[in-house]
Amino acid sequence: MKNIGTQQKKQSEKYLNEFVENRMLKYGVDRDYPAINGSSKLSPFIRNGQIHVSNIWDKCYKYKSKNISVKKYLNEIGWREFSHSLINYFPEMLKGNLRKEFDKFPWDKNAKNLKAWKNGMTGYPIVDAGMRQLYETGWMHNRIRMVVGSFLVKHLRINWKEGEKHFRNCLLDFNEANNVAQWQWVAGCGADAAPYFRIFNPILQGEKFDKQGLYVKKWVPELERVPSKFIHKPWEMETKYQEAIKTKIGSDYPSPIVVHEEARNAALKAFQTLKN
């Protein structure tokens, strides 16, 4: 056991050194693109106590004044500390909404949609790629965590607790404070939360952060033959074209389980009820 612990500690230091030497100075930009290995991927090591955030902080701090990317990286470590402080001061967050007005939110208990989300079968390629990456590897890119989270809570109006539970079961870096605080941030019911009207558009998020569809094609191989113009909205391909590239939407890959504009409007209407 002792040897395994030492090996993993060494491996975490190797990851940190490799990140600092080769990738940290580009982190500010690269971290947003899921097809790029742009973040440190240290979260599972931190979660398992194989590296301490103070070691990471010390290693990076000497570069701080020189580079915006380093500041951004240290900010993220700061978010981790913020999440832990939040749970320390407001432990009731582990059980329910920090902002109590959300207790009356009309969540939709739609088991079919929840299953489609968990299985990466929503018909929105960027969401499905993220959910499959999570299931297959136990890790998901941060931007995509925000996209899939927003999709569950806002497009499907399913309680964030379902998402938190699924992440808890799948994430190698699962950490109660980070997970709960981040899910409540996504849902709009946490501290300093994303406002309810901030609804990620999964098509635009895909087009902006995975323009060529490389990330989508890696995790959703049935879309391999779809050209980048349609990779984030494959249902817009003409039927004849779908036949030609042997990628029939509705059979080879699901049609969208909700229509973006309709789901967005329904979410805004539901959130409006909190004000009454």
Ligand SMILES: Cc1cc2nc3c(=O)[nH]c(=O)nc-3n(C[C@H](O)[C@H](O)[C@H](O)COP(=O)(O)OP(=O)(O)OC[C@H]3O[C@@H](n4cnc5c(N)ncnc54)[C@H](O)[C@@H]3O)c2cc1C
């Ligand atoms: C819905 C949702 C659930 C999440 N659940 C978890 C979780 O259970 N465990 C977890 O460690 N992170 C969680 N995060 C935060 C973040 O996605 C991961 O920490 C990050 O993707 C880990 O990859 P990395 O080590 O390459 O991160 P890097 O970008 O390299 O960041 C370095 C470290 O900073 C910390 N960090 C980064 N982003 C955040 C953040 N937004 N909030 C808090 N700490 C952060 C992590 O410890 C991370 O390892 C969640 C985010 C969302 C949106």
